[in-house]
Amino acid sequence: MLKHKVRISVVALLLLPTPRYLSASDTRAGRLQEQRLKKSQTLQPPQRSSLEKYLYDAKEQRFLERYQAGWRGFHPLFGGLSTGSGFAFGTKFQKTRMMGGKLDLTASGQASFKEYQKYELNIAAPRLANEHLFLSFGFVQRSSPQEDFFGIGSNSQEKDRTNFLLEDTRYEGTLGVRPLRNLMIGGRGGILNTNTASGTDNRFPSTEEVFSPTTAPGLDQQPDYTYGAAFAEYDSRDAPLNPRSGGLYRIEGAQYSDRDFDSYSFRRMDIELQQYLPFFNQRRVIAMRGRLQLTDTEAGKQVPFYLLPVLGGSEDLRGFREFRFRDNQSIVFNLEYRWEAFSGLDMAIFGDAGNVFPRVNDIKLSEFETSYGFGFRFNTAKSVFIRLDFGFGREGTHTFFKFNHVF
């Protein structure tokens, strides 16, 4: 402050009028020239505050751009593990357009403070045949030591909360065509190995302490699967990670075959519809989603409890805990009104409705659970990087801090 005042005073002195007897001229130009000559006696190099210097260096060193670009293909990762995993971080290695621009390679490893882990490797050729054909092979291994389980069915009780360890490893190949720019049709297949064990969240009992193989099929034995699926997807969203217009319509049918016990084979159908209706220069968006997950088995077979469709948590029914409801069928509808508060923050109010049911014929609107809430979406034009949602439902208020967008 003192330095600042001294500087101001020096400048002020320099600007003081020159007595007439000293004046070189009574012209405007002469007076200006006198001021300039005076200033020339006390020139100082430009000064910067330490904050300005720091921010300047940050810009000059292009920290942000280099962060986005990564280091030799490595990028930091935040979040992105299964819901309820807690704060997660890791790294991703990505190398794109190898072998003449045809091949992309991605490998990543992540862990959370709750000891969730995820390792992934994917080799993809997404631009074959003039971008009409895509092909990929991947491997994913996950460990989720505190997966919640409340029992099967919509009548399960919150007080029955338990947790278990879920480990799965998936080897998968995908082949598809892109006949139109937004349309993909293809199939995928592979091997899925699963395992469960006692949960590590000591606040709640482990699942096997409360539930039995009867009430939680697959609790005592976890099969490995081979599976195959066919899918079709039309995606016209303008920015998939922060959509403001367009829609996503996807349907997939899959067959999971139990290779070990011949007791847990099942079929699964996933249908998801998203639509975004922008108005007011896309600063307001009505976002809608409907999602239906159906499973089916042959007589005498069951879907393991940990592979059942699930509802609850930050991604769908936000007035309830993660994994709150599991059953053979799930259906959920989400409606959000999003509005821009300022560049970088969208607000949202939302309503969710849905439930799980044992059979398709059991689905009744009157039995839907509902929740509502509001949220803050910190974003760029292309993606939401932080989401803070507050959901309210009959089981209380739930706060979700996520590094992704909801849909």
Added chain:
Amino acid sequence: MSSRIFIIIVWVISMSTSVNAQKFLDDDPLIVDDDRLVDVGAPLRRGLSDYYDFFQNTFDTPGDRTRTGALNANTLGEVPDSSWFQNRHGRKRMTIDELVRGPNRGDGPSRDGVWTVTDGKTEGVTPGFRIRDARGDVYLIKFDPPGNAEMATAAEVISTKFFFAAGYNVPENYLVFFQRSDLVVDPQAKVSVGLQRPREMTDSDLDGILSRLDKSPDGRYRAVASKFLPGSLIGPFKYNGTRSDDPNDVIPHEHRRELRGLQILSAWLNHDDSRDVNTQDTVEMEGGRNYIRHYLIDFGSTLGSGSVSPQKPRAGWEYLWEPRPVVRRIFTLGLWDSPWIRIKYPDLPSIGRFESKVFDPTQWKPEYPNPAFLNALPDDRYWAAKIVMSFTDEDIRAIVGTGGLTDPPAEDYLIDVLIERRNKIGRHYLNDVSSIDHIALDDGQLKFEHLSSVYGFSPSPSQYTLEWFRFDNEKDEKTFVHTELISKNSGLPVPPVLQKDSSPYFGVEIRHETHKVSVFVLRSTSLRIVGIERSSNE
């Protein structure tokens, strides 16, 4: 009293009264401020942080906010030519050829031989690189964002020419077309990739940059080639304060009329990026002395272009961070909002978002507060509005034609929008103060024009009141000697009582409606107008 206010008071005292109270000095009105007389030596390059610039201007109030007239305006209210500004179209009409040529002194990068790429960047949303042509001239090559062909390049070329004609120093920006085969990578070229240190640039790096761009069916790329400024680059100037190592820089920038008035030109052209980091000081030599010249650069975010995408709907209407509308939006669930939210833009990808129907020049804002703009007073805005109005429809059409827009409806739309925005500016600011102008004394007869009515923005005043006065320059005192009501604005003789007078200065106050203009005349070998003062409604 803050030290800033103290400085300004001292400055005003020193410039306007000095040790005597003379209002007018011998060389008034100053037509040229030769701010190159003191050798600046070799000043260090000063880099500015745009983050800091944003935070400082958004959450602080840098510069002096004392409400005072522009300190560098001459006694006629005009801006003397200087290293900051050269009066061009606003003082003397440029020909259409001159307007079209703008600052360009050549034809752009030489076509004799290939262009050598000397460096590039792969990160960020705006790919680009530098080239050196066969003449050794260096250019920065800038492109349109994918999906908006012609938008940013046209905006850059067009706005460069408007700002140049207005009087500002700007780079030579050329619209160029080239093919991959026109480029070779310099063996010494460097490229920055990710967190690695800059490394040697390869053909593959260049191909990677070009792969992110749209190209025409014949394989050509369209770009702006921005010629490197002459002299050595020493970083941006700030819109407040003075440069501590430039002896010629003695007038706080927030009190310079050409920087205050830039707000109006920026509003016209939607130059929302008018901030420190889009300026550049260079050290140039003249008469064996180094001096600093001050440039405006980077007009990619003007008109409907936001450089890397169409201009954001908010741009020009609201600062990046402005608490009041944000709070209102949050708590009204977005049901309350500013007019910009409902503006409908035509689907013209080469234009982006630019319109004139809802445009309100008094509401226009840059991306964040600009100290010079905040200090602008009605006479600063009047000065700038006059320059904006100096561009006729034909001028606008000619300059827009240099943007290389290939869609005729898009080009016509841009011209119409610029004309309507110009007229809105003129309609407001030529009525904000008295627009009596082009004042002259020919053969002892006073004449003037009422610009607002000349442009059709208001009816011509039916009557003027002329109050003639004798003026004591030492005491800054008027003694009124004659009053008359007139209904014409030419052939008005100086009253006999002043014709026979021996005092060196006299003048006349011209009143109409609520406005007033004071004109000061010096008797020398002939009658010479040395001062004009306007009243304002503020």
